[in-house]
Amino acid sequence: MSTSTNFEFSYSFAKSMDEADPLRSFRQKFIFPKVDGKEAIYFCGNSLGLQPKSTQNYIQKELNNWADKAVDGHFHGEDAWYHIRKKSKPALAAIVGAHEHEVVAMNNLTSNLHFLMVSFYQPTDNRFKIITEAGAFPSDMYMLETQVKFRGLNPDEVIIELSPRAGEHTLKTEDIIAAIQEAGDSLALVMMAGLQYYTGQVFDMKAITDAAHQVGAKAGFDLAHAAGNVKLALHDWEVDFATWCSYKYMNSGPGNVSGIFVHERHAERPDLVRFAGWWGHDEGERFKMEKGFKPMYGADGWQLANSNVLALAAHQASLDIFQEAGMDSLRAKSEKLTAYLEFLIQEISGDSGVLEIITPNHKDERGCQLSLLVHKGGKAVFDEFYRNGIVGDWRHPNVIRIAPTPLYNSFMDVYQFAEILKQSLQKFA
Template identity: 55%
Template sequence: MKFLNTQDFAQQLDAADSLRSFRQQFLFPQHNGKDAIYFLGNSLGLQPKRTATDMAEVMQQWQELGVESWFKGDKPWLQYHDKLVGPLAAIVGALPGEIVVMNSLTVNLHLMLASFYQPKGKRNKIICEAKAFPSDQYTLETHVKQRGFKPEDVIVEVAPREGEVNIRHEDVLAAIEANKDELALIFWGGLNYYTGQVFNMKTITAAAHAVGAMVGFDLAHAAGNIQLQLHNWDVDFACWCSYKYLNSGPGAIGGVYIHERFHNDKELPRFAGWWGYNKATRFKMQPGFDPIPSAEGWQLSTPSVLLYAAHYSSLQLFEKAGMSSLYQKGQQLSDYLLFLLQDLNANSSQPIVQVLTPKENKGCQVSMLMLRNGREVFDALTDAGVFADWREPNVIRIAAVPMYNTFEEVWQFAQIMKTTCEQFQ
């Protein structure tokens, strides 16, 4: 498509958008009596209008039925999880039985490492991306220490080449080959939180399996953002949060994918709890752990039905919109933003921004290194009612998400950037 830097063109794109009605299903922060330009779905998604209603239903059941709410009422709590796995399976490309909704992201990562990081002899190394999200770094550091290893001995980081921003795919594959005899696990982010780079999870998985290593992904910035085919890619495990693109609220309950080939392996190491016990005999309270033969067998504790309800509110919207349509619009939104930023640089006496996000491997997020007056520009954007994210040094991250953002908002953002940057020339 040939883009134009005009408001009329942006409005034409919005008029042709088959997903435009979904915007009306969300609540927006206000700025001067109007909806703010909310480009932070990569940090905390907006609240669906029906979330309060769905959570209120749980509260009402609790009031009327007490503990019997687990078994009675229109929506018995004991079956609530079953309503979540279908929509999530479509979002991440999995079988419903390969999905379990539980805990939070970092807790789930530790649980998955307990099962899938199994060092044996010299095969004890983990390959990960350099400067991964800090929680991932701390997870690996503390987990390998708990296993009796020194992080510097077993963690192999793959970084961008000198003078480059993004990690080359061939360097990831080269690291796998170089460590093939000592490699136990590849643990990688599906999408880099800082640059917005999307990684080729399919070929990373195939390369790791070819040398006998397990593969797991942190999909915090990928789930609900890009198209995933975890089952078909043969990924061993993956974890994600649901408060970003999945719009399920601050501290929302997390999600885990575990390939079906592991579901009946009762000898696979894991940390267990009673909620992961065989459903048919769970309430007999018998000794000896008998896991549910699905991803649910990794559950520990009784879940929060309130968090389930908040998650369900958003997943219903994803089910109606369809992940393929959302992905296509998300790509078009970020493509349009990249075009406008290129135009901004071209019409300035000197470049204003350096885009860190690779055009061919991205989701909704675009990361911009401000070449001058970065903090001043960010503060001006905030004053103008734009929700963006500041990262040191001088990086502004934004994400125009397809569920509720518009092309006109992207155009308006670029105009605010242009006006603001002109003030500092």
């Protein structure tokens, strides 16, 4: 459970927390948007992270390389483009809990899901079902539906969608495991979010993976809302595959490059079906330009085309900040920030029934996001937030997502949000 015994709803308390924050200087590394000419209180990193001040210089460096070297930039210079993917691997491995050969930055999230499904969803007459969460992000739903149809199967007969119990908002781990066990030998794959975008629930990925493997199925996760937000240990959890985007908590720019994880037990499997491209071919033989695909070792063997250098430059600007801050420190601050937000919301709403936090209250079952179910006032409450400089996120029909991000948000941000929330509820609820 989160603890609130030492929290106070006061300006002085928030100020003291910021003064004691070992990560407080990282806020100065980011550019904040403005609302009506004033710097916004930005709680929308779960949708698009802020731009690091260093991003422009990182991109400019590659533009200069392009201008100065043109095609020779592929093989000459400090970060020759032929091997540029390797630069992001240490940070990505640390963020998702993997070995460097298990991760690579490439493509975008939904493309990567499709490519990974080619390899890890291999239905047979007896083993063909997929388990996912009900209300998954639309891209995941569309991806699963079309992957199943591509194989000539009926999504209604293949995809098992798990819903919370009646009157509850989140799934229980025991219910997920029970569904996996019930599907048994018919189950080919568990493919679900690591952190549910709407409720903010973090799923027990280790328990889910273990249960899937016990019935002979594979387990993969969409980590769009988890990567850079919560502690991950994909290698140790023995997850088969995962992918994520870099534009939310990893602050790499709108629509920027995704990344994948493939567990090392699949690292040297030329027999594993995949859609191949020449950048996934053995780089020692790539320029022989011969027929016969020979995949590179590890996640690199799932690459298709050469790296998007400008995108990776923007990505690296943020990843270098992550390396400096460290995921352990970021997560420790995040737990405090979110617990303080939870405390203030409860102080304001009390027993009024106006607001309901539908995100789990245990720190291990959530990231930095709290999803607020607004029972009175609805969109008017959210709009009042924005008029007062709060940038959050509205999800139909009546949920506000607020995500205090530890790299650039402060306890004072959370306190000021609470004051505006109090004002908004008095006005509209």
